[in-house]
Amino acid sequence: MAEVKLHGFWSSPFSHRVIWALKIKGVNYEYIEEDLSNKSELLLKYNPVYKKIPVLVHGGEPIAESLVILEYIEETWPNNPLLPIDPYDKAIARFWIQFGVDKGPIFSDFFRSTGGEEQEKTTKELLEALKIIEEQALGDKKFFGGNAINLVDISYGMIAYWFKIMEEVIEVNVLEPNTLPRLCQWAQNFMEVPVIKENIPERYKVLAYLRHIRQKLLLEHLNK
Structure with a gap:
């Protein structure tokens, strides 16, 4: 199974959106806390456009912006669906x-x-x-x-x-x-x-x- 990592910030509601979805889906992931006053080279590499958290990295491929990440999680792990079928x-x-x-x-x-x-x-x-x-x-x-x-x-x-x-x-x-x-x-x-x-x-x-x-x-x- 491809490795899942989440770059986030402890107080961010946007990071927690992603955490909640991953937990509901039962996805194992590694959480990486970012220092927003001294952003890591990885964060800047993974999100060069906005340079912000959260960033989900799945199998080495980064996805940025919390709502985009939520849609990706929903489509990648369809168990425990978070959107209606209709x-x-x-x-x-x-x-x-x-x-x-x-x-x-x-x-x-x-x-x-x-x-x-x-x-x-x-x-x-x-x-x-x-x-x-x-x-x-x-x-x-x-x-x-x-x-x-x-x-x-x-x-x-x-x-x-x-x-x-x-x-x-x-x-x-x-x-x-x-x-x-x-x-x-x-x-x-x-x-x-x-x-x-x-x-x-x-x-x-x-x-x-x-x-x-x-x-x-x-x-x-x-x-x-």
């Missing part, structure tokens, strides 16, 4: 995965905003996007995949864990039961799935790391 249902799943990609910058803007009108604007935009996800993609289902998680759930996994820590760091709450009850319940259900719960970074470490990044952003803003 072509229409599969297309709908991919639509919502792409919606998450398109709205990704809003999460970054939310974390980087420094208060005032900017904070209000990004919070409003984020709440609108999350409401669409709750009402149109999730609906009354336990998971986006129905009774079991699929690639849509995995692609939105950041919301269930990392986003709640982001909210604590910037002291603004968006994902709340009174405004997004079904999405909050989904986040709780998602975090109770054993393969997810057993493969996330320790909360206090992520909190400290995000606080450090937030402090740097605020200092940069003050020095402008």
Whole structure:
């Protein structure tokens, strides 16, 4: 069997997307932790375009970008499928995965905003996007995949864990039961799935790391 390696970073939700999929599929792999301030020659060789993690290396061949990697994993190891069999249902799943990609910058803007009108604007935009996800993609289902998680759930996994820590760091709450009850319940259900719960970074470490990044952003803003 061809060797599988994953170059990642301990706190990255994008790395953990790949880890979850590999675990669900039962794929044995070697994990290689990258220092993002001093990227390895292998990482730069395997992903010369973006120079980012995660990178999956299968039989010596690299695949970059987490959602591309997830599709590759799904096609290479078809056991425990993470996408529907029906072509229409599969297309709908991919639509919502792409919606998450398109709205990704809003999460970054939310974390980087420094208060005032900017904070209000990004919070409003984020709440609108999350409401669409709750009402149109999730609906009354336990998971986006129905009774079991699929690639849509995995692609939105950041919301269930990392986003709640982001909210604590910037002291603004968006994902709340009174405004997004079904999405909050989904986040709780998602975090109770054993393969997810057993493969996330320790909360206090992520909190400290995000606080450090937030402090740097605020200092940069003050020095402008």
